[in-house]
Amino acid sequence: MNIFELKSVSAGYGGAPVIEGLDLGIDVGEFVSIIGPNGAGKSTLLKVLSGDDLLMAGSVLFNGRPVREYRPRDLARQVSIVHQTIEAVAPFTVHEFIRLGRFPHQPAFTVESDGDREIIEWAAGMTGVTGLFTRHLTELSGGEFQLVRIAHALAQNSRIVILDEPVSHLDIQHTVMIMDILWKLNREGTTVVTVLHDINIASDYASRIIGMKKGGIFFSGTPDEVLRYDLVEDLFGTPCIVMKNPTTGRPFVYPVPGYVK
Amino acid sequence: MKTGYKIAIILFIGLVLIAAALSLGTRTILPWDIPRILLGGPGHVDYTILVKLRLPRVLLSLVIGASLAVSGTVFQSVLKNPLADPYIIGVSGGAALGATAAIVLNAGPFTVAVAAFIGSIAAITAVYMLSSRLRLGSTALILAGIALGFILSAAVLLIYALARTEQIHRAMLWLMGDLSGARYDMLDGLGLVSLLLVLAVMGFHKHLDVISMGERFSKNLGVTEGNIRSLFWLASLLAALAVSLAGVIGFVGLITPHLMRNIFGPRHLRLVPAAAFGGAIFLLVSDALGRLLAPPYEIPVGIVTGFLGGVFFLIHMMLREKPE
Numbered sequence: 001m002n003i004f005e006l007k008s009v010s011a012g013y014g015g016a017p018v019i020e021g022l023d024l025g026i027d028v029g030e031f032v033s034i035i036g037p038n039g040a041g042k043s044t045l046l047k048v049l050s051g052d053d054l055l056m057a058g059s060v061l062f063n064g065r066p067v068r069e070y071r072p073r074d075l076a077r078q079v080s081i082v083h084q085t086i087e088a089v090a091p092f093t094v095h096e097f098i099r100l101g102r103f104p105h106q107p108a109f110t111v112e113s114d115g116d117r118e119i120i121e122w123a124a125g126m127t128g129v130t131g132l133f134t135r136h137l138t139e140l141s142g143g144e145f146q147l148v149r150i151a152h153a154l155a156q157n158s159r160i161v162i163l164d165e166p167v168s169h170l171d172i173q174h175t176v177m178i179m180d181i182l183w184k185l186n187r188e189g190t191t192v193v194t195v196l197h198d199i200n201i202a203s204d205y206a207s208r209i210i211g212m213k214k215g216g217i218f219f220s221g222t223p224d225e226v227l228r229y230d231l232v233e234d235l236f237g238t239p240c241i242v243m244k245n246p247t248t249g250r251p252f253v254y255p256v257p258g259y260v261k
Numbered sequence: 262m263k264t265g266y267k268i269a270i271i272l273f274i275g276l277v278l279i280a281a282a283l284s285l286g287t288r289t290i291l292p293w294d295i296p297r298i299l300l301g302g303p304g305h306v307d308y309t310i311l312v313k314l315r316l317p318r319v320l321l322s323l324v325i326g327a328s329l330a331v332s333g334t335v336f337q338s339v340l341k342n343p344l345a346d347p348y349i350i351g352v353s354g355g356a357a358l359g360a361t362a363a364i365v366l367n368a369g370p371f372t373v374a375v376a377a378f379i380g381s382i383a384a385i386t387a388v389y390m391l392s393s394r395l396r397l398g399s400t401a402l403i404l405a406g407i408a409l410g411f412i413l414s415a416a417v418l419l420i421y422a423l424a425r426t427e428q429i430h431r432a433m434l435w436l437m438g439d440l441s442g443a444r445y446d447m448l449d450g451l452g453l454v455s456l457l458l459v460l461a462v463m464g465f466h467k468h469l470d471v472i473s474m475g476e477r478f479s480k481n482l483g484v485t486e487g488n489i490r491s492l493f494w495l496a497s498l499l500a501a502l503a504v505s506l507a508g509v510i511g512f513v514g515l516i517t518p519h520l521m522r523n524i525f526g527p528r529h530l531r532l533v534p535a536a537a538f539g540g541a542i543f544l545l546v547s548d549a550l551g552r553l554l555a556p557p558y559e560i561p562v563g564i565v566t567g568f569l570g571g572v573f574f575l576i577h578m579m580l581r582e583k584p585e
Contacts, residue, residue: 050481073483080481087475088341090527096470103471104483109464156482 002061003028003160003191004049009058011048017056018044020215031186032193033202036212037236042195043084045212046164049193050081076104080153081162094140094148095133098124101155123154127181143174150181158185163194167201179205203227203250211235227251237261264531267524271535275542282319282549283311287556317445320452321506322548322562323541325440326513328455328503330540331462333514334521334533335496338473339489340403346515347500350406354413355384356504357436361417364432365424370442373435378505384409385497438510438563440548447506458499459537465492466529473527510563512570513540513547520577543570 004026012018019041026032026049034042048054051067060067067075080101092100101123102116124130127147132140140148146166153161163182167175175198183205186192196202202209203223211218211226218235219226232240232253239259245252280292290298290307298307332347340349348354359380363373391405421429462469468488471479500514521535547565554560 052480071483072480072485076481076483083477083481087477088473090470090473091522092470092474092527096526096528097474100471100474100482103467106467 001028002026003063005059005061005064006048007059007061009048009060010056011044011054012056013054018215019048022058022216024210024217024220026191026193028191029186029189030191030193031183031205031207032210033206033208034193034195034210034212035197035199035202035235036218040212041215042212043164046081046162046193046195050079050162051075073104076156078157079160079162080156080158082149082153082164082166084164084168086149089137091136091138093133094129094135094137095120095124097137097148098129098151098155101152104156120155123151123158126154126185127151128177143170143177146170146174146178147181150178154185158190160191160193161185163192165195165197168197175201199227199232199253200245203252204245204248223250227253229253264525271538275538278542278546278549279319279323282322282545283315285549285553286310286315317448318440318548319545320448322440322544324448324452324455325503325507325510326517326540326542326544327459327537328499328540329510329514329544330517330521330536331459331533332496332499332503333540334518334529334536335462335469335492335499336514337518338469338529339492339496341473341475342403343519344515345403346511347496347503348410348509348511348514349403350388350497351384351409351413352381352497352500353504353509354410354417355380355382355387356501357417357509358413358420359383360435360505360508361420361432364435365420365428367428374447374505378501381497381501381504384413385494385501389493434561435508436563437561438508438566440507440562441559451502451506455499455502458495458502459533462492462495462499463533465495466533468492469529469533470527473529508561508563510544510566512566513544516570516574517543519574523577523581 002025004024006022006024009022009024010017010020022045034045036042044054048060051070051072053068055068062070062075062079098120099112102112102120105116106112121130124133127150129144129147129151132144132148137145137148150163150166161182166182167178170178179201182192182194206223208221209223209226210220211231213235219231227242229240229242232238232242237260239256240253241256243252243254244250280295283295284290284292288307288310290311294307295311298305298311301308303309303312329347333345336345336347336349337343356377357380359376359378360373363376368376388402388405388409391409392402421432424432465488468479468484469492471482471484472489472492503510517540518532518536521532521539525531525535544562544566547569548562550569551560551562551565
């Protein structure tokens with residue numbers, strides 16, 4: 001069953017729409033990677049999915065009901081999003097920050113329940129940040145912070161997780177660490193939707209790759225179906241060769257130097 | 262240090278300071294005599310000084326200090342700006358215009374307070390309307406507040422330019438912050454309303470935690486614009502009440518939240534009560550010093566908070582600066 005159903009969606013920030021006439025369905029249990037050139041509307045699409053009111057035309061259904069009709073708190077209980085950047089960093093400890101993820105589940109004046117505590121422990125264990133609990137957010141490295149933000153998202157909800165470029169600017173150890181966590185979550189039933197800049201990381205982990213260009217969907221399919229040299233060249237305007245990753249058996253895309261259109 | 266100890270120590274210091282503020286003045290009343298004097302009932306001159314003069318003033322300084330500090334805490338979280346204080350959106354400008362106009366018209370203290378309150382509420386409403394789709398956290402609101410502040414202070418200066426000297430002096434004293442008019446009839450209502458407003462803010466302590474990490478972040482966790490609007494009004498009302506009764510007392514609402522955040526951390530479950538307590542004690546001490554430093558003159562409390570707060574904060578920052 002489709003948890004997200006987008007019909008001829010146009011969305012943007014006032015003025016010209018960033019996304020135009022987009023149709024998309026996302027199934028329970030999918031691992032969707034969105035790739036595409038800068039400015040194609042990838043982040044905007046994620047924001048639309050997470051309930052931001054950017055809709056100019058069309059409809060966005062979540063579990064068969066328009067996203068707009070959900071109370072923000074109800075939506076927050078079911079969909080977590082990790083944005084590309086965080087706007088402000090108050091000096092919380094890692095533990096305090098992850099606990100904020102339980103916010104939509106706790107009415108005012110209630111204390112943390114045993115259930116909340118269990119979920120927080122699980123989220124921290126899943127991402128391997130339990131050892132960082134007493135550290136302050138301001139003292140973390142980029143990789144550690146990203147793990148902590150994912151733990152926060154999991155504490156909020158672990159059924160549907162949306163991530164905007166979760167591994168940009170990270171070293172390969174943290175990149176693989178985070179992608180492995182997402183893969184493991186996905187195998188346990190979490191629906192993962194993520195924007196990635198690295199085509200090969202998308203290829204290794206995703207069950208479906210969506211290529212976006214100029215506010216619309218350019219292609220959508222399994223890595224084997226869509227990561228063909230001609231399609232990738234059309235999407236990015238960069239000639240590529242495609243081979244097989246020897247460890248995963250997935251397509252491996254390599255740009256040809258010197259021939260950018 | 263364990264938080265329990267911190268709280269115990271700070272509460273103890275607070276009690277000592279309250280006792281000291283009640284004791285000291287042109288006539289010293291020893292702290293251990295206070296219960297006996299109070300039980301002795303009216304008739305004695307010490308009783309009159311204590312009950313009619315010092316107690317209302319101490320209570321007023323506590324209530325106003327707490328209101329300003331809690332208001333500042335909320336604005337700093339909602340606007341995600343460490344320089345935010347209770348007056349950032351024009352409360353003080355509106356109050357100053359209202360009060361100055363009333364003073365120039367030779368109004369009594371009660372009318373001045375009412376005029377100041379009306380002025381501040383008008384200013385808040387104007388800023389609120391200006392930032393029509395209330396995108397708090399964006400700089401739009403702060404800029405609207407600053408712009409309005411300029412207009413209002415220009416209007417106040419215009420009144421000064423036209424008014425007579427003794428009225429200007431009275432108006433300027435009001436602007437500097439003044440607790441000398443403290444009477445019980447001010448306290449009943451104000452104390453109760455401020456307490457209710459602070460409790461309402463406490464009801465939002467989890468929202469405040471989430472909001473302090475950013476607008477988008479809090480929205481994705483289910484914080485609504487309505488929540489933010491409520492907090493905006495709670496903080497504005499606290500500031501408006503405080504400023505109408507005691508004038509523009511600066512620094513309390515800016516510095517107390519900072520200090521308390523450094524001591525107790527950013528969680529508002531602790532931060533809001535800590536700021537309320539800290540602001541109350543800060544203003545109590547400042548007002549007592551203003552009374553005691555240069556008798557028979559009184560230094561307006563706003564001047565003392567500026568000096569004391571500024572110096573204290575600089576020292577605190579230098580001590581906090583850890584060598585690399």
